[in-house]
Amino acid sequence: MVKCIFRRSVVAKQIAMDIREIARRAKVSTATVSRTINRVPTVDPQLAKRVWKVVDELGYYPNTQARALVSGRSRIFGLIVSEITNPFFPEIVQTFENLAVENNYEILLTSTVHDPKRMESSVRRMIERRVDGVAILTFGMEDVLLDHLRFRKVPLVFVDVGPNAPGIVNIRIDYLNGIRQAVQHLAALRHRRIAFIAGPSNLKSAIARRAAFKTSMTEIGLSPDLIVEGNHRMDGGMRALVEFSHLSNRPTAVLCSNDMTAIGVMREAYDQDIKIPGDLSVIGFDDIRLAEFTIPPLTTVQMSQMELAKIAFHALLSEVQRESPSHERSEYELHTSLVLRCSTALAQPGRHPAKARKGNVEQRIR
Amino acid sequence: MVKCIFRRSVVAKQIAMDIREIARRAKVSTATVSRTINRVPTVDPQLAKRVWKVVDELGYYPNTQARALVSGRSRIFGLIVSEITNPFFPEIVQTFENLAVENNYEILLTSTVHDPKRMESSVRRMIERRVDGVAILTFGMEDVLLDHLRFRKVPLVFVDVGPNAPGIVNIRIDYLNGIRQAVQHLAALRHRRIAFIAGPSNLKSAIARRAAFKTSMTEIGLSPDLIVEGNHRMDGGMRALVEFSHLSNRPTAVLCSNDMTAIGVMREAYDQDIKIPGDLSVIGFDDIRLAEFTIPPLTTVQMSQMELAKIAFHALLSEVQRESPSHERSEYELHTSLVLRCSTALAQPGRHPAKARKGNVEQRIR
DNA sequence: CCGGCTACGGAAAACGTTTGCCACTTCCCG
DNA sequence: CGGGAAGTGGCAAACGTTTTCCGTAGCCGG
Incomplete structure (x- = not known):
């Protein structure tokens, strides 16, 4: 031999x-x-x-490349996320990979770090490697790039932001349900001055969350004006809380556009000696795994990352498996709902949260 | 036609x-x-x-596949991590990707979730896609798999665990330095009963950390026997602290094999109303980005994820760029060192941490 | 004006698969 | 016993590049 x-x-x-x-x-x-x-x-x-x-x-x-070359299918799915270091995404990546392994696919992962240049290179890389489909989980994308992909008939899955064009499937997220629950939960705890820390305003998903907040507040007769813009990262949350502390009319509760922001808020509250939930109630959004482990455990709006990944993957898969060029579902919905933990409490009547415990004198600036 | x-x-x-x-x-x-x-x-x-x-x-x-087919280089590097949902890794992945983009490489990311089956399929996928090199950041790997890769002359980078064979580069981590600093810091704060929560004992890196702890304790005349095994996840940290609370001879400080464990400890401490750092000092390991944002901010041993990723990538790159089959460095060293934040304090003499504040009576079981 | 060198660009052979087409066996049925 | 169908398996043509080898044209010096 x-x-x-x-x-x-x-x-x-x-x-x-x-x-x-x-x-x-x-x-x-x-x-x-x-x-x-x-x-x-x-x-x-x-x-x-x-x-x-x-x-x-x-x-x-x-040799997969030779296979791909002749068969015309690369068995690679692209996955574009906005920032892999945001704990929201690794969970998705993991689920996506599990599914990929099961189905003999490979993942081409790309993290755009909110940089248009990187977004562009992402798309280029996807096309060069001839991916069989792309899931775009970065919330917001330029149309030119999109066209490159669409021109090549690459199946696309978007969350939130996709155009309503044929061959593109969209996952719509029902932000309103979860956010309304959050707002009403706070209202039930007698909070009236409820603030919102928004995400970056160039993110469609952040805009949608903010809008849901406004709606939820308005419909129960509260003013939705206490809004500052964060960046979906911890430092943004910290800065936002600082801003609120400078206000004469401080909020007693704050709803955050994502959990990382909420973690930042709690951290800044710790520095300022604001007790959570005693002095300030905090609610996050996403329900990342970590939310259960913050101190105190974070009440937040759940949007299942596993579910999202599953929907995205299967959408791509079914798009690639059928020959007939249409009549599949092109719209999915993802539910959100509040999960109660320990970061909210009854509003303390007539008491101002920030610094309330620092000086013993209660401030009553109205 | x-x-x-x-x-x-x-x-x-x-x-x-x-x-x-x-x-x-x-x-x-x-x-x-x-x-x-x-x-x-x-x-x-x-x-x-x-x-x-x-x-x-x-x-x-x-078409990259056609290119790869003829040129024999796929311009793909494999990256095997043990669990992408552990915040330690996304940072590495991001840095790795940045470098990949700069150098026109692609990454084939694989998360083994500590499952030998997955490890095997990882390796298979790497080989099938004909990667130009693999960085193995999962700490521990079966030799059979390794042989498959070595047989094919795929450049390999290991951290900690690599065999000392030609064509394999190893990144050795200087655990002792950081851990010794941590132990001595605690000792300086008058802690005597210092516990260690280890990682899973099948991880070489976890074993090395534990060994470094023992060394550091022994050399200053403290007993290094207060060790329980965690799992490098938050729940492991929680369980470990529970175990400690059952002890008659409770530790006043605990050093954790990684930051996630420490976060679990702090969370469980919160539940048990153990104050950190007042009642219990906690030190982590890794210095993940989140460590700065825990409550209180976590004192921890830094091991730069960016640095690690850079070394790994460049090792791979230089391995692939040269023709001559040897005489490159095949060993790198990564430094670790303590970063002080707020989770440690002076030991409270004669006072037992766990439950100390619950019952007003001080327990004095010796 | 010619010979030879250089610089450029084209033809064609790889690279490792899949797959359409065809040929050869069997086997069954009339 | 012949003919067709069904079951197998081989040949060779793709797939989209890179790269080797060669031919040609242009230039310069003699």
Whole structure:
């Protein structure tokens, strides 16, 4: 057996180990090897066995690029997220990968860090690698780039922001439900001055959340004007709370556009010696895994990352599997709802939150 | 040509848009197009310009798989992490990706979730896609798998655990320095009963940390026996603290094998009304970004994720760029050191931490 | 004006698969 | 016993690049 000689030989750079080598050793044609490997049912079990034996012995792995080249399918899905370091996303990536593994797909992950240049290079990379589909989880994208993908008939999945065009599936998120629950929960706890820390205003998802907040406040007769803009990161939350402390009319509760912001708020509150939830109630959004482990545990609006990833993946998969170019669902909905933990409490009547405990004198600036 | 009729037909999903099409329109040969695109200096600027024009007009992107097939380099690096949902890793992934983008590489990311099956499929996927190198950041790997990669001469980068074989570069982490600092910091704060919450004992990195703890304790004459095993996740930290509370001889300080564990500890402490750092000092390991935002901010041992990613990437890159098969550095070192924040304080003499404030009676079980 | 060198660009052979088409066996049925 | 159908498996043509090898044109010096 040449094989053995080779494997153990000293020089042994590497021999061919392609489908032809297998064919030669199994004494069949390459076509048969290919068919065996792809489990085409018409090949004789005898033969198949012989082929598999050789394959195993040689530790042969088919070359995916060659496969892709001829078949026209790369078995790669692109996944564009806005910032992998935001704990919201790793959960999604993990789920996406699990599904990919199950279905023999690969993931081309791309993190745009909110940089248009990076977004562009993301798209380029996707196209160059000839991905079979792209899930775009970065909330907001320039149309030019989009066109490049659409022109190439790449199946696309968006969350929130997708255009309503054929061949594009959208996952709509029902922000209002969760945010309304959050607002009403605070209202029930007698909060009247409820603030909102928004996400960056160039993110469609952030805009939608803010809008949901306004709606929820207005419909119960509260003023939705206490809004400052954060950045969906912790430092943004910290800065926002500082801003609120400078106000004469301080909020007693604050709703955040995402959990990272809320964590920032709690951290700043700690620095300022504002007790949560005693002095200030805080609610987040996303329900990242960490939310359960903050101090105090964060009450937040859940938007299941696993669910989102699953929907996105399956949408892509079914888009790629069918031949007929349409009539699949092109719109999915993701639910949100409040999960209560420990970061909210009854409003303390007539008491101002920030610094309230610092100076013993209660401030009553109205 | 049936081909052409089809390709240009009205239905014309998509026209060819390959290098040949470019060549045709620019009235040059495909070879020239290829050379132009790859910036081979010998092509006439005139011609090049003409080619680029067509390329831009048509929005042509070269097919990476075809390129890879013929050139033998896929321009993909594999990145194997143990759990992308552990905040330690996204930071690395991000840095790795930044470098990849700069160098026109792609990343094949794989998260093994500590599952040997997944580890195996990871390796298979890497080989199938013919990656140009793999960085293995999951701390511990079976040799069989390793052999598959080595057999194929794939450049490999390990952290901590790599075998000392040629063609494999190792990043050694200097755990002792940081951990010694941590222990001595606690000792200086008059802590004597210092506990350690270890990582899973099948992780080489966890074993190394534990060993460093033992060394550091022993060398200053303290007993290093207060050790329980966690899992490098938050729930493990919580459970560990529960175990400690059951002890008659409770620790006044606890050093954790990673930051997630520390976060779990702080959370459980909150539940048990143990004040940190008043009743219990806590130190983490890794210095994930979040450590700055815990309550209180976590004192921890820094091990720069960016640095780690950079070293790994550049090691891979230089391994792939040189022709000569050796004499590069195959060993790097990563430093660790303590960063002080607010989760440690002077030991309260004669006072037991857990439940100390619950019952007013001080417990004095010795 | 010619010979030879340089610089450029084209033809064609890879790269490792899949797959359409065709040929050869069997086998069954009339 | 002949003919057709069904079951197998091989040949060779793609897939979209890179790259080697060669031919040609232009230039310069003699």
